[in-house]
Amino acid sequence: MSEAFIRHIDELKACGVFKDAPKGQVEFGRYNLMYGWNGSGKTTISRLLRSIEKGHIDPAFYNDDGELPTDFAFKLKMSDNAVIDHKNLTGFEDKVRVFNCDFVRDNLNVDDGTAKPVYYLGEEQGDALKEFEAVSEKLKESEEALDKINNDHKNKQDRLNTQLSAQAKIISDNLADKGFNRASISKLLQSLDFQTAWSSFTLSDIDRDNMIRASKGVNDHVNQPLFSVSLPHAIDGLLTRIQEIAARTITKKAIEELDNNAALKKWVSDGLDLHQERQECAFCKSDIGAERIEELNQYFNAAYKNLISDIDQACADIEAYITDVKQTNPVDALNLFAEYRDAYKSTIQVFSQKKTALINNFMALHAAMLEKKNQSFSGIDIAAASQSKTLFGELKDAADAVNEHITKHNQHCTDFQKKVNEAKDKVKKHYASEIYEMFTQQNEELKALEEKKEEEENTKNGLQTRYNKLDGALSTHYFALDRINKLLASFIGRKDITLTANEKGYSIKRNNVIAKNLSEGEKTAIAFCYFISKMEEKAFEIKDSLIVVDDPISSLDTNALYAAGAFIRMHLQHAHQVFILTHNHRFFREMYGWISVISFASHDLVLVLLNDHYTSASF
Structure with a gap:
C-alpha cells in the first residue's frame, strides 16, 4: 500500500446490502468514522476491506451455491490513483488489519464439550480446533466403522464355523472318525484338487450309503513276514x-x-x-x-x-x-x-x-x-x-x-x-461338496470385509496421525498471556476477566472462577485485545498500515465504553489510515471527540453516515 491510502469507493455492486453504491462519492481521510444502524452496511464495508487483508474475496459475499453474484463488483481508488478491485486483491496482506465479527469468530474459538470450556486464540488455532473437531468426529466414525466391520466379520466367521462344524460332525459320525473336525473339512474345501473338481464329488444317495458301509470294513488280519531257508555255510x-x-x-x-x-x-x-x-x-x-x-x-x-x-x-x-x-x-x-x-x-x-x-x-x-x-x-x-x-x-x-x-x-x-481309505475319502468329499458353494461365498464375503477393514484401518491411521498432530498444535501456546491480560484490563477498565494457559488451549476466568458462559461483549473484548497484540508483533508496522475496527464495544457498559475508547485512541492513533465503524451513538461521540482533536489542524477526519445504501457523508 506504500504511502497511499484509500481515497474513495468508486463501485459497489451486489456487495451485501449495497446493490449499486455509492450514489454520491465520499472521499476518505486518515481517520474515518462511520456510523449506522444494524443492517446499514458496516459489516459489509469491513468485509470488503478484509478481502484486501486476506488477498481473496470474503466468503460472506458468495451465494449459497458457492458462486458470487453475477454482477458482483467493487473498486477502490487510492490516493496515488492506483485501483484495487475484486479482480486484483493481492499484494496488500501485510498492510491491512481488520477487526470485525468475522475476526472474533475466527480467532476466539471454544471447545465446550467439557464442563470447563477451553478457548483457543488465533486463526491458526481456530482452524486447528475446527479441523480437530472434524477429525475427532471422523476418527470416532472410523473407529465405529471398524468395530462394525470387526463385528460383522466375527459374526460371519462364527456362522461359517458353525456350519463347518455341523458338516464335519456328519462326516465324523458316519466314518466313526473323532479326529475329523472343522479344521479338517476347511482344509479339504481349500485344497486345489477339491476346488477344481468339487462338483464331481457329489454322490447319489445309494452310492453315498455304499461308500459309508465300505468305509466301515474291519480287517482282522495283518501283514505276515516272508521266510527263507538259509544255512550257516554254503x-x-x-x-x-x-x-x-x-x-x-x-x-x-x-x-x-x-x-x-x-x-x-x-x-x-x-x-x-x-x-x-x-x-x-x-x-x-x-x-x-x-x-x-x-x-x-x-x-x-x-x-x-x-x-x-x-x-x-x-x-x-x-x-x-x-x-x-x-x-x-x-x-x-x-x-x-x-x-x-x-x-x-x-x-x-x-x-x-x-x-x-x-x-x-x-x-x-x-x-x-x-x-x-x-x-x-x-x-x-x-x-x-x-x-x-x-x-x-x-x-x-x-x-x-x-x-x-x-x-x-x-x-x-x-x-x-x-479300499476303505478310498471309501472314506469319497464320503468326506461328498459331504464337503454339499457346502462348497456356501463356503466359497462366505469366504468371499469375509475377504471383502478384510479388505474393507484394511482400507478403514488405513483411514483410521491417517486420521489418528492428523489427530495427534492437531492435538499437539492445540497444546502449543503461541502468545504472551501477560500482555493480553494487560490489554484486556486496559480495554474494559477492570481486571476481573483473565486468561490462563491450560495443557491445551486457554481458560477464561471471571473473578478467578472459570467463566462458563461469556457474554458477546466479553468475547469481543478478548478478541479485540488479541487483535491489538498481533499488531504489536515486530513484523507489523502500524504507521504504514490500514486499520479497520467494526464495533469493538458490543454490549459494554458506559464505564467500559469510555475505557475502550481510550484504549483505541492509544493503539490506533499512529496508523497510516483508520476506519472505525459503529452503531453505538455514545461510542461514536467518544471516537469523534478524540479524532476531531488530533485531526483538527489537518482536517483528516471524515464522518460517514451509513443507511441502507451508503448515501451521505459529512465532514
Whole structure:
C-alpha cells in the first residue's frame, strides 16, 4: 500500500446490502468514522476491506451455491490513483488489519464439550480446533466403522464355523472318525484338487450309503513276514569236504584187536593221548612199556588224528544244518485270509516233506561220517552226498511257493485298507461338496470385509496421525498471556476477566472462577485485545498500515465504553489510515471527540453516515 491510502469507493455492486453504491462519492481521510444502524452496511464495508487483508474475496459475499453474484463488483481508488478491485486483491496482506465479527469468530474459538470450556486464540488455532473437531468426529466414525466391520466379520466367521462344524460332525459320525473336525473339512474345501473338481464329488444317495458301509470294513488280519531257508555255510563246500573225507585213506601198523573193535579202538586212542607223559597205566596201575607206547603211536599217527578231527567238524556242521532246517517254519495258516488257507496248507505240506527229506539226507551224511571213523584206512562211498544239493534246492522252491501265498495275503491287507481309505475319502468329499458353494461365498464375503477393514484401518491411521498432530498444535501456546491480560484490563477498565494457559488451549476466568458462559461483549473484548497484540508483533508496522475496527464495544457498559475508547485512541492513533465503524451513538461521540482533536489542524477526519445504501457523508 506504500504511502497511499484509500481515497474513495468508486463501485459497489451486489456487495451485501449495497446493490449499486455509492450514489454520491465520499472521499476518505486518515481517520474515518462511520456510523449506522444494524443492517446499514458496516459489516459489509469491513468485509470488503478484509478481502484486501486476506488477498481473496470474503466468503460472506458468495451465494449459497458457492458462486458470487453475477454482477458482483467493487473498486477502490487510492490516493496515488492506483485501483484495487475484486479482480486484483493481492499484494496488500501485510498492510491491512481488520477487526470485525468475522475476526472474533475466527480467532476466539471454544471447545465446550467439557464442563470447563477451553478457548483457543488465533486463526491458526481456530482452524486447528475446527479441523480437530472434524477429525475427532471422523476418527470416532472410523473407529465405529471398524468395530462394525470387526463385528460383522466375527459374526460371519462364527456362522461359517458353525456350519463347518455341523458338516464335519456328519462326516465324523458316519466314518466313526473323532479326529475329523472343522479344521479338517476347511482344509479339504481349500485344497486345489477339491476346488477344481468339487462338483464331481457329489454322490447319489445309494452310492453315498455304499461308500459309508465300505468305509466301515474291519480287517482282522495283518501283514505276515516272508521266510527263507538259509544255512550257516554254503552247502557246496560242505558236500565237497564230506566227499574228500570219505575218499581219504591213511597208512598204519595193523593191530588186529583194535581193527576188530571200534569201541576199544576209541578207548585206546583217547587213553594214548592221556598217557604220553606217564609210564603207569591209570586203569590197572601196571607199567606201560616203551615198546607198547611206540606201537600204539604208529597205529594212531598224525594223519589218523587229522582225519578224525575233520570228521568231527563235518559232523558238527551237519548237525548245525539239521538244526537250522528244523527251525525254518512258515506262519500258521490261520494268520492268513480264509480264501488263501487251503492252497497255503498244500504248499506247507510240500515244504514239510522237502524239509524232512533234506533232514534225513543230512542225517545219512552224519551217519556216513561216523562210519568213516571205523574205516579210516580205506575209502567209502556216500550216495547221500549226491542228493543233498538237489534236496536243498527243492526245499527252497517249496519255501518260495509258501511265500507266494503270504505275499497274496499281504497284498490283500494293503488293498483292503486302500479300499476303505478310498471309501472314506469319497464320503468326506461328498459331504464337503454339499457346502462348497456356501463356503466359497462366505469366504468371499469375509475377504471383502478384510479388505474393507484394511482400507478403514488405513483411514483410521491417517486420521489418528492428523489427530495427534492437531492435538499437539492445540497444546502449543503461541502468545504472551501477560500482555493480553494487560490489554484486556486496559480495554474494559477492570481486571476481573483473565486468561490462563491450560495443557491445551486457554481458560477464561471471571473473578478467578472459570467463566462458563461469556457474554458477546466479553468475547469481543478478548478478541479485540488479541487483535491489538498481533499488531504489536515486530513484523507489523502500524504507521504504514490500514486499520479497520467494526464495533469493538458490543454490549459494554458506559464505564467500559469510555475505557475502550481510550484504549483505541492509544493503539490506533499512529496508523497510516483508520476506519472505525459503529452503531453505538455514545461510542461514536467518544471516537469523534478524540479524532476531531488530533485531526483538527489537518482536517483528516471524515464522518460517514451509513443507511441502507451508503448515501451521505459529512465532514
